[in-house]
Amino acid sequence: MEKDKLTALGGIKLFEGLPPAQLKSLAEISQLKGCKYGEILFEAGQPGTHFFAVVSGKVRVYRASLSGKEQILSVFQAGESFAEVPVFEGKTYPASAQALEDSVLLSIPRRGLVELLRREPELALSVMALLSSRLRAFVGQIAQLSLKEVPERLAGYLLLLRAAQGRDELTLDLPKGQIASYLGTIPETLSRAIKKLSEQGLIEVAGSRVSVLDPEGLAALAESDR
């Protein structure tokens, strides 16, 4: 069992390059935790006791409004970690987290991680780099939400996917409803945005498969604003 945890920890990008002794001490304090599709890991406002890493599966981090609309902040997959904020602030989780698939997670109590960071300046620098990249992503998300309309945001999202998948035939990584929530809109509006891009000949859509027909056109749209 300790063995499993060690292997799992080894697969987490953030802990790459950590000396084996430290990995082992991390393994001692962390827990492997299975969770099912739809399971809520924590909710915005709860005291933030643990830091998480995804061993397998998929987790979304989001904020919900009282009326039920949700804004996805990020989706995390195998090798990624999340819920750093309360580790260093010691307060509450700023957002909620829910499994989008049956998943396996590592949960690490914040105290232990802080101890480790005190002893491992290189890990600390990695953590700062990770936090910084999150900040960069959020800056982009804020700018998109505030300065761009839905079809433009969709174009940007598709270009990101294309870069990640390395080809023009994309497979959507999330159900469309979740993509809508990530883009800060609702499924109906996303549906119409997809139709619009199709009609303009920029993409072709069949279910969760999307072909990018005109990458430059998409890029022009994504850059543009009203």
Place this chain on the structure above:
Amino acid sequence: MEKDKLTALGGIKLFEGLPPAQLKSLAEISQLKGCKYGEILFEAGQPGTHFFAVVSGKVRVYRASLSGKEQILSVFQAGESFAEVPVFEGKTYPASAQALEDSVLLSIPRRGLVELLRREPELALSVMALLSSRLRAFVGQIAQLSLKEVPERLAGYLLLLRAAQGRDELTLDLPKGQIASYLGTIPETLSRAIKKLSEQGLIEVAGSRVSVLDPEGLAALAESDR
């Protein structure tokens, strides 16, 4: 002159509690820099060479769209620091920065700061806490932009100001146009939102002075969503 820098560094919250020797080495590599109202310090996309701290004055960090609309991410005042992201990522600034008043800044080259962080785990932890609090703020901002309407966002902003100023008679800390940009809207829409809150008897406005008449009502509005 070195003396000035030391005093200035001593006033920066992030560096509070740093051993004098380290402060001194920071002073050696950092530069004092005056800048005038409206001066642009850096623009989104430029290589991020420096980290900044505000000695006096006021700086806004924002993203602009091609068409001229702007979204303010944060406004920094004396004692605060900004532009951490490229320090740890070594890439470009994710947003632009502009002086909102004649200001004095400290600029610190990223290399020197990284060196210092390697030697000072406690400073590293402070930086992680700072980055985390930024993330928390951005999560809130994303949620507001996506899940709430302008009058609700305004209500939230006024409540924050009220908490900061500790009384019900507020002085707006920014021109209304800048507040609009912070709230993700335009001056006309902000004007109407202010009028709406006034008509509902929640606030009373005269120029840049705002009286909060009904804090609970404001809070109810800020929490609510459509």
Place this chain on the structure above:
DNA sequence: GCAGGACCTTGACTTTAGTCATGGAATCCA
């Protein structure tokens, strides 16, 4: 004291996106 300018407000209008309701397609699994 008044001309110019920055900033703010208001009104009329347009555009975008959200709401509500309906129906279709795919999937899961008794």
Place this chain on the structure above:
DNA sequence: TGGATTCCATGACTAAAGTCAAGGTCCTGC
């Protein structure tokens, strides 16, 4: 296999916020 569920698309409508244009207020500096 067929019934239920979930997810998605579409249409008709409403509401929110942006655009454009005009005018007001306040401050500054001759």
